[in-house]
Amino acid sequence: MFTLLQIELHKIYSRPRTYIAFAAITAIVLIFQFAFKYDGQSYMDLMLQNIQDNFEIDKSKAINGYFMCYIILNTLLIQVPILVALVAADTISGEANMGTLRLMLTKPVSRTQLLLVKFLASFIFTVCLLIWMAIVALFLSLLIFGQEDMLVFRVKGEESFILQITKDDIMWRYFAAFGYAAIALTVIVALGLLLSVFAENSIGPIVATVCIVLFFTIVSNMNIPVIDRNVKPYLFTSYLVGWKGFFYIGLDSSDQPIKGSIENWPAIKKSIYILLGHIGFFLSMAIISFRKKDILS
Amino acid sequence: MISSMNTILQTNKLCKSFKDFKAVDNLSFQVNQGDIFGFLGQNGAGKSTTIRMLLSLIQPDSGSIEIFGMNLNTHRNEILRNVGAVIEKPDLYKYLSAYDNLKMFAKMSGIKVSKSLLMDQLELVGLASRYNSKVGTFSQGMKQRLGIAVALVHNPELIVLDEPTNGLDPQGIADIRNLILTLSRDRNKTVLVSSHLLSEIELIANRMIIIHHGKKVVEGEVKELLDPSKTILKIETGDNSKAFELLSKSNWTKGLTIIQNQIQLEITKSDIPELVHYLTAHQTDIYLIQNLHSLEDYFLKLTNPKEDVHAVTN
Numbered sequence: 001m002f003t004l005l006q007i008e009l010h011k012i013y014s015r016p017r018t019y020i021a022f023a024a025i026t027a028i029v030l031i032f033q034f035a036f037k038y039d040g041q042s043y044m045d046l047m048l049q050n051i052q053d054n055f056e057i058d059k060s061k062a063i064n065g066y067f068m069c070y071i072i073l074n075t076l077l078i079q080v081p082i083l084v085a086l087v088a089a090d091t092i093s094g095e096a097n098m099g100t101l102r103l104m105l106t107k108p109v110s111r112t113q114l115l116l117v118k119f120l121a122s123f124i125f126t127v128c129l130l131i132w133m134a135i136v137a138l139f140l141s142l143l144i145f146g147q148e149d150m151l152v153f154r155v156k157g158e159e160s161f162i163l164q165i166t167k168d169d170i171m172w173r174y175f176a177a178f179g180y181a182a183i184a185l186t187v188i189v190a191l192g193l194l195l196s197v198f199a200e201n202s203i204g205p206i207v208a209t210v211c212i213v214l215f216f217t218i219v220s221n222m223n224i225p226v227i228d229r230n231v232k233p234y235l236f237t238s239y240l241v242g243w244k245g246f247f248y249i250g251l252d253s254s255d256q257p258i259k260g261s262i263e264n265w266p267a268i269k270k271s272i273y274i275l276l277g278h279i280g281f282f283l284s285m286a287i288i289s290f291r292k293k294d295i296l297s
Numbered sequence: 298m299i300s301s302m303n304t305i306l307q308t309n310k311l312c313k314s315f316k317d318f319k320a321v322d323n324l325s326f327q328v329n330q331g332d333i334f335g336f337l338g339q340n341g342a343g344k345s346t347t348i349r350m351l352l353s354l355i356q357p358d359s360g361s362i363e364i365f366g367m368n369l370n371t372h373r374n375e376i377l378r379n380v381g382a383v384i385e386k387p388d389l390y391k392y393l394s395a396y397d398n399l400k401m402f403a404k405m406s407g408i409k410v411s412k413s414l415l416m417d418q419l420e421l422v423g424l425a426s427r428y429n430s431k432v433g434t435f436s437q438g439m440k441q442r443l444g445i446a447v448a449l450v451h452n453p454e455l456i457v458l459d460e461p462t463n464g465l466d467p468q469g470i471a472d473i474r475n476l477i478l479t480l481s482r483d484r485n486k487t488v489l490v491s492s493h494l495l496s497e498i499e500l501i502a503n504r505m506i507i508i509h510h511g512k513k514v515v516e517g518e519v520k521e522l523l524d525p526s527k528t529i530l531k532i533e534t535g536d537n538s539k540a541f542e543l544l545s546k547s548n549w550t551k552g553l554t555i556i557q558n559q560i561q562l563e564i565t566k567s568d569i570p571e572l573v574h575y576l577t578a579h580q581t582d583i584y585l586i587q588n589l590h591s592l593e594d595y596f597l598k599l600t601n602p603k604e605d606v607h608a609v610t611n
Binding site: 105292 | 378382385402406
């Protein structure tokens, strides 16, 4: 199994296409950092225009490495599923398209084993992508903008407010958030893999995965009561941004932040279980379909 | 264990349909150890479907496959450890070098890989000097040779080559032919090689099968099948089932089958009068008896598309 995994990773990292995702992330992050370095105050003014009368905020310290990373993740973690789909949805269909799938399956390796290895390899690719994001979005931002307490802008119902997290209480939240993002993106990996099983070229499953993610994301962001109650709880896209929960710090009775706390840990836990359920479902379906599939490519 | 067995591969009443299309129909044949077994049929006859079933790429609808005395369904991995295959085009990873492709598939075959082993294989197929070149830069012939190196790298007992000379120039065809002969003679490998060209099979195979519309037409020793004194006979009678049963009990059972409402069998020309007498003596009315001349003529007729067009337009 380990040898097969090595082979899969070798294949993924030998292809120039793999590095598109890393290059795209780097480019977007650098643009953000450049823009905030030279015109961050305008952004802060815009964000604070409704609430700055109630708070006294040192804007020069508000833009710091932690804050930058939060802003970047807010934007990027919606687009990253597309980058993950580029690799995951290509795993089986890409091999079928190249004609290498039939050769692989004449080797003494079971189809279940092969699919699991491809899933693992795509998962490792996703984790690498997140680690790279952490390096450029978090550590590079910390280098450029420095460390300060972090402000989190939050909208809850009709209310907008700011949460302040002290700088010594932030890093673990980022590790947890990246861990959560890894699980969330693994759902996309499993979905891409499932769709990949049914196709004999990469374009179909990649487009299908991206379309499903976009469609479900749009539905997940609709604020219509009937959809809130009956549809959203069943869509995995409703849980993709659950990582933000780690930055919603718990407040005491006098609305003061409690260091090291999370406002709603049970909700995060529930989201993780739902995402893991989706991974299990998509992966099982992929294995069942792949085992029965006639290789005609 | 394997070397003590005579039959390496045996299929039993193999059937496979794709929706309404019956690709393989009740196909039974056997390949013996050391054979270069020719698998002959026109394009679309069901060769590739059968080969894919032998390699567990396609699941048969019914029937069974035994390789090395083991059932393919229950001993897939054990069997495939001893099988090497090139299926149609030898598609490999274009962005990897010849060496890396070979190394990867050798590892997948579960063997201990060393540089010398890989280089020996590349040497065997004449690609040692290009070991570090990306496969994307290779000609069709070079890819085909690398595909064969991939099929041989784990030293398999049985080698399955599906149309290995497709798309090759005359020199490439000759190289592959010589390689197959070397594998059989010098390395005692069993080779199953498919083709739509009788001339190609005739040059290398000792045994062969011809299939048409997924059904077996004949199977046997190449020398015997191509003997000009032998012929394929088509018979149409008043009661084909009865005639078939009568023939099953006779000495003329070789290649005995019913295709498109006609009985077919292989026979020595001099036996034809006796066969006619046998059937008429058993009160069987013969409406048509057609001598298809030699097997070669018969195969050429099967594979000549002009004949088909002629039949349709008539």
